[in-house]
Amino acid sequence: MKFIAHIDIMPHDALLDPQGKAVEGGLAKLNLSTLTQVRVGKHIRLQVEADNSGDAGALVDSACRHLLANTIMERFQYRLEELV
Amino acid sequence: MKIGVVVFPGSNCDEDTLFALEQLTGKRPGIIWHKDTELGSVDLVVLPGGFSYGDYLRSGAIARFSPVMGAVVRHVERGGLLLGICNGFQVLTEARLVPGVLRHNTNRRFVCRPVHIKPATTHTLLTRQLDPDRPLQIPIAHGEGNYYIDEDGYRMILDGDQILFRYCGPNGELADEWNPNGSMGHIAGVCNKERTVFGMMPHPERASDALLGMTDGAQILSSLLGLSSVEM
Numbered sequence: 001m002k003f004i005a006h007i008d009i010m011p012h013d014a015l016l017d018p019q020g021k022a023v024e025g026g027l028a029k030l031n032l033s034t035l036t037q038v039r040v041g042k043h044i045r046l047q048v049e050a051d052n053s054g055d056a057g058a059l060v061d062s063a064c065r066h067l068l069a070n071t072i073m074e075r076f077q078y079r080l081e082e083l084v
Numbered sequence: 085m086k087i088g089v090v091v092f093p094g095s096n097c098d099e100d101t102l103f104a105l106e107q108l109t110g111k112r113p114g115i116i117w118h119k120d121t122e123l124g125s126v127d128l129v130v131l132p133g134g135f136s137y138g139d140y141l142r143s144g145a146i147a148r149f150s151p152v153m154g155a156v157v158r159h160v161e162r163g164g165l166l167l168g169i170c171n172g173f174q175v176l177t178e179a180r181l182v183p184g185v186l187r188h189n190t191n192r193r194f195v196c197r198p199v200h201i202k203p204a205t206t207h208t209l210l211t212r213q214l215d216p217d218r219p220l221q222i223p224i225a226h227g228e229g230n231y232y233i234d235e236d237g238y239r240m241i242l243d244g245d246q247i248l249f250r251y252c253g254p255n256g257e258l259a260d261e262w263n264p265n266g267s268m269g270h271i272a273g274v275c276n277k278e279r280t281v282f283g284m285m286p287h288p289e290r291a292s293d294a295l296l297g298m299t300d301g302a303q304i305l306s307s308l309l310g311l312s313s314v315e316m
Binding site: 015016018019021022067068070072073 | 141142145149178184185187188189190191192232233234266
């Protein structure tokens with residue numbers, strides 16, 4: 001089976017996010033100052049081949065823990081979409 | 085002491101590092117290519133600054149999986165010495181060879197200028213010859229040097245006396261105004277528990293020649309190399 005994994009990686013909530021702050025400043029300059037609490041992360045999309053969604057999830061989880069995210073400063077979540 | 089300097093695609097301080105070490109020891113260190121899987125007989129490996137693998141994903145995150153890193157880890161496991169400077173420090177954190185991570189500078193800028201640091205311990209090879217009360221002037225050049233570690237980790241590196249340097253003012257003052265990147269505890273460098281792996285954001289190799297205006301970096305390198313004194 002083939003799946004597309006949609007992975008979101010975000011800085012931990014407790015950490016200051018300088019990129020988010022910069023974007024928030026940009027929004028304010030567009031008179032969009034009611035848009036606040038901006039956090040900037042990464043979105044990664046990749047294809048997984050596995051016997052079932054459980055195995056695919058385990059592979060994606062391992063990829064996130066060992067490379068795609070640095071769990072000291074980031075958290076990740078993902079969803080799998082089956083390719084038909 | 086036999087020294088090897090690793091060159092990753094995107095390293096750009098390798099030549100400066102080779103030059104500074106050659107000036108101090110009188111011998112040109114070996115160059116270790118990132119595709120090498122053996123280091124040969126070296127006592128000290130240096131991971132230089134730069135933008136290894138374009139800093140893709142996170143600084144140091146891809147370099148950590150370079151073929152050479154397996155050999156570097158075995159070198160450390162054998163008790164070999166390892167120094168990571170700037171991007172080299174980022175590689176060390178990604179490889180979990182030293183604790184913590186390096187995040188984007190809080191001021192969102194790439195900061196390239198001389199700063200002052202002072203040793204936080206003299207119980208390491210890298211800092212044993214330094215005066216803890218004398219600030220050293222040394223350049224930094226990074227966008228991601230904001231040292232972070234969670235509370236438990238911070239307590240662990242304090243208890244383990246693993247903080248090598250802190251950013252400070254010209255008279256040794258510890259204050260936010262002298263912290264160029266927002267690092268927790270003004271930390272500019274840390275070592276592993278075994279005190280054999282050293283990571284620092286400032287560039288000692290760029291402050292090792294009187295012609296360049298700063299020589300405090302040579303003192304740091306000399307301490308590591310066990311050279312008794314530096315004459316510039």
